[in-house]
Amino acid sequence: MDAAVSAERRYRSISALWPKLALEGVLLATVAAGFFAAGSTPAPVQMAGWATVGLLAAAALVIARHRRPPDLGAPPTQTAEDLDRTEYMRTALDQMSQGLCMFDGDKRLIVSNARYAEIYGIDPGFLRQGVHFLDVLQHRVDSGSFAGSDPEGYLRERIAAVEERRPSVKIHQLADGRSIAISHRPLEGGGWVATHDDITEIRRIEAQIAHMAHHDGLTDLPNRVLFREELDRALGRVHDGHQLAILCLDLDHFKHVNDTLGHPVGDQLLRQVAERLRAQTRDTDLVARLGGDEFAILQGGVRGPRSVKKLADRIISALSEPYDIDGHQVVIGTSIGVAVAPFDSDDADQLIKLADLALYRAKSDGRHTCSFFEPAMDVEVQARRALEVELRRAFEEEALEVHYQPLLDIASGEVTGFEALLRWNHPQRGEVQPADFIPLSEEIGLIGPMGAWVLMEACREAATWPEELRLAVNLSPAQFRGRDLRLDVVVALEASGLAPTRLELEITETVMLQDTGSTLETLHALRRLGVRISMDDFGTGYSSLSFLRRFPFDKIKIDRSFVQDLPDEAGSLAIVKAVAGLGASLGMATTAEGVETPAQLKKLREEGCLEVQGFLFSPARHPREIPLLLERLRNEVRPAPKRPPSAA
Numbered sequence: 001m002d003a004a005v006s007a008e009r010r011y012r013s014i015s016a017l018w019p020k021l022a023l024e025g026v027l028l029a030t031v032a033a034g035f036f037a038a039g040s041t042p043a044p045v046q047m048a049g050w051a052t053v054g055l056l057a058a059a060a061l062v063i064a065r066h067r068r069p070p071d072l073g074a075p076p077t078q079t080a081e082d083l084d085r086t087e088y089m090r091t092a093l094d095q096m097s098q099g100l101c102m103f104d105g106d107k108r109l110i111v112s113n114a115r116y117a118e119i120y121g122i123d124p125g126f127l128r129q130g131v132h133f134l135d136v137l138q139h140r141v142d143s144g145s146f147a148g149s150d151p152e153g154y155l156r157e158r159i160a161a162v163e164e165r166r167p168s169v170k171i172h173q174l175a176d177g178r179s180i181a182i183s184h185r186p187l188e189g190g191g192w193v194a195t196h197d198d199i200t201e202i203r204r205i206e207a208q209i210a211h212m213a214h215h216d217g218l219t220d221l222p223n224r225v226l227f228r229e230e231l232d233r234a235l236g237r238v239h240d241g242h243q244l245a246i247l248c249l250d251l252d253h254f255k256h257v258n259d260t261l262g263h264p265v266g267d268q269l270l271r272q273v274a275e276r277l278r279a280q281t282r283d284t285d286l287v288a289r290l291g292g293d294e295f296a297i298l299q300g301g302v303r304g305p306r307s308v309k310k311l312a313d314r315i316i317s318a319l320s321e322p323y324d325i326d327g328h329q330v331v332i333g334t335s336i337g338v339a340v341a342p343f344d345s346d347d348a349d350q351l352i353k354l355a356d357l358a359l360y361r362a363k364s365d366g367r368h369t370c371s372f373f374e375p376a377m378d379v380e381v382q383a384r385r386a387l388e389v390e391l392r393r394a395f396e397e398e399a400l401e402v403h404y405q406p407l408l409d410i411a412s413g414e415v416t417g418f419e420a421l422l423r424w425n426h427p428q429r430g431e432v433q434p435a436d437f438i439p440l441s442e443e444i445g446l447i448g449p450m451g452a453w454v455l456m457e458a459c460r461e462a463a464t465w466p467e468e469l470r471l472a473v474n475l476s477p478a479q480f481r482g483r484d485l486r487l488d489v490v491v492a493l494e495a496s497g498l499a500p501t502r503l504e505l506e507i508t509e510t511v512m513l514q515d516t517g518s519t520l521e522t523l524h525a526l527r528r529l530g531v532r533i534s535m536d537d538f539g540t541g542y543s544s545l546s547f548l549r550r551f552p553f554d555k556i557k558i559d560r561s562f563v564q565d566l567p568d569e570a571g572s573l574a575i576v577k578a579v580a581g582l583g584a585s586l587g588m589a590t591t592a593e594g595v596e597t598p599a600q601l602k603k604l605r606e607e608g609c610l611e612v613q614g615f616l617f618s619p620a621r622h623p624r625e626i627p628l629l630l631e632r633l634r635n636e637v638r639p640a641p642k643r644p645p646s647a648a
Helices: 009-015 028-038 044-053 055-066 080-094 114-120 133-142 151-164 200-214 224-235 254-261 263-280 305-320 348-364 379-396 434-443 447-462 485-496 509-513 516-529 544-550 570-586 598-606 623-636
Strands: 099-103 109-112 168-173 179-186 192-198 244-252 286-291 294-300 323-325 328-330 333-341 370-372 400-409 415-426 430-432 470-474 503-507 532-538 555-558 589-592
Touching: 080 114, 099 114, 114 192, 133 151, 151 168, 151 179, 179 200, 200 224, 200 570, 224 244, 224 286, 224 294, 224 348, 244 254, 244 305, 244 348, 254 263, 254 328, 263 286, 263 294, 263 305, 263 323, 263 328, 294 305, 305 333, 305 370, 333 348, 348 370, 379 415, 379 434, 379 447, 400 447, 400 623, 415 434, 415 447, 415 623, 430 434, 434 447, 447 470, 447 485, 470 532, 485 503, 485 516, 503 509, 509 544, 516 532, 555 570, 570 589, 570 598
Parallel strands: 333 370, 415 470, 470 503, 503 532, 532 555, 555 589
Antiparallel strands: 099 109, 099 192, 168 179, 179 192, 244 294, 244 333, 286 294, 323 328, 400 415, 415 430
8 A cells, every 4th residue: 555554653753754744544655755854765775675675665765756745844955965865766766677667646657767668668758757658558559569469459458457456467478579577556546556577588498497397308299297288188078079099109129229229329219219100190199208118199089999090000010110320220119008088988097097008918919019908907996996995904003104215415415304205015015116005095085194194203203313304294285185284284393392494395286286375375384384395396297487486495306207317318407407507596405306326416416406315325214224324324425526726
């Protein structure tokens, strides 16, 4: 609001305000005028701060210089110092990186800065006090600085934004390709203030990172994330009479090529396979690389199994032709598994699983062939049901365990904390992988109480460690739904006596994609407790970058899928470098997961990552092994060698 809401006696004395100015409801501009009259104008450093974080307050001080309330009497004589301070204020406004303009209730310009004129190519002399808003808009249109191809539509949209009298933020793509973010906020009395920010470079970087997160760095094919998103969209249309097919395939004898001819030849082979797959499919089909030598095709508009079989046969034939790579003639083949929606399933995860089952059958049948899913293959469903029963029993009987994997400072080599990881050692199955039972616990609604138990156990254990060690705990998206997560955290901290600042909660972007309002409220509530919040698996999803702009994470964790291909794979290296740089610029720590080789560690150190974890140092260990593990790591892990001083 424009009005001063309240003022206490101490505020009046410090600011040398007249009593009549320190009353409820007095306009900010009036108070500012009182400051000038009483000689309490801000210092230049204060004005510069206001110009960058208090746009409205800074502009109000400039207004106050020209608009003196009549009941204050005649203005005092302007001293040279007053003029200097006014000039400081104008200089501060003109040094802002954003363009600023303010209009009064009659839609006439009160103040603008140099950046505003620069963004729209307006002669600063035109932007004099009192010029009408419509004249400024028309000037922008005449100079070509408007969004879209319809100047009249652009004028109507901007006029409507002013008339709506509601705060708004909109991004406009100008005719010259620049992106301008316009933040509009109404003022009391009918006026408004707007900031204009040229975010062209930010949008370009966002688009580049989004593309990298959705495409395979080696082949530039869509990756697993994008494939899944497109599959979900396509499945939304199958109930309207449409059919689609999923073709999962991998390359026969690819490992032999890598082992005998080397990974560079293997990489070139994968690129050529991608090109052949593109050549055999329609523009409406989606070809994706899921990882390694695994590919998938989403075929829409399927009219029956015959059309799918024709595509599969063409692919098998095309991929079996010899490849000429660096003087080597490489011959491979492929096997293909097919599942069709909605006949086999209309669920994305299930459809992919069924196509994988069919692929397994095709490889069992002698490779170089195609197999369609059949219900008899669905033994995995029965196995899943058995696993569900056993998981519930294991949780009830406290047969699950929390193990801990160390995190190390990449510069000093010192252990900074541990990540809590759930483990299940089954009496008959042996060690059940978390990738098998964690998603299952989410599906059957067990993750809520299981997550609360893990949090309690981990905090209790961490309270026994040296105080400098932190504890990291993963949160499932399901823990944000139907359960008071903040209460679970408070109970665990109070019961264990662990300091909140030693607890770090890790979330993935899936958490942010659900009910964002309540999710952000929960995250802010946890931050107020003193708990640290990390973005886990960063770079594997589409919206990660936008989430960093909406919530101040303490740490970004680089997913192991990017680390495992270091130091040679260019796409993964580009993503690691981009994320490390992004973290540094945002003041967020960066942790690389899945570090397994000294070469990976060296490259991560070179790219500016701050923390690492992985099998190179230790897998997750039982709590009783932690003291010996700490001692071993202190003796074995050495700090990074210091760079020699440069010659003078």
